[in-house]
Amino acid sequence: DVKVTQSSRYLVKRTGEKVFLECVQDMDHENMFWYRQDPGLGLRLIYFSYDVKMKEKGDIPEGYSVSREKKERFSLILESASTNQTSMYLCASSLWSGWGGTYEQYFGPGTRLTVT
């Protein structure tokens, strides 16, 4: 089974703090993603990476950065946390399964971040 783990289930930080969210997958997947989930808005893509040291902006990258130094690990960084970044953060990974295949994403358990 694919396993995607996230460093914390719950996190409380103060405004202005630098926040690191870590994600690790154990299935050698090339692609990794960070989403935030807010009520009524579904999942919105923040950043993704399709290879080590590669990153691409998603739909809402402002206020975030990412790091992927190793294939299995993808970190989301909030440089200066703000209250509007209070949300559920979900990490996912996927493997291209070949022509005619899928990009099915496997999700971690999520980190509920509260910024006060």
Place this chain on the structure above:
Amino acid sequence: ELKVEQNPLFLSMQEGKNYTIYCNYSTTSDRLYWYRQDPGKSLESLFVLLSNGAVKQEGRLMASLDTKARLSTLHITAAVHDLSATYFCAVDYALTSNFGNEKLTFGTGTRLTIIP
């Protein structure tokens, strides 16, 4: 920009009844995914639909895809309480010119509550 719309957003139904959740999307794609999310939990993959006319069934859930109409449906037959969850559809498309770098765009989700 790809848009994915689900309806209804909220659905409360009695046990034993049948109902359908609809997922419309705005651009051509041959791959559609359905996920389930239980309260406080992460997303679990339910179905991957890979072509026009694809139909998949698992227990009381059946998903279908009409790529010409850009529509997928998730049909619930004889609902039971443990199907209560939020259901998301997602559509994928290529983010970059490098084949294999694709992302999913999610609908806002349908919160399903089954009443005994």
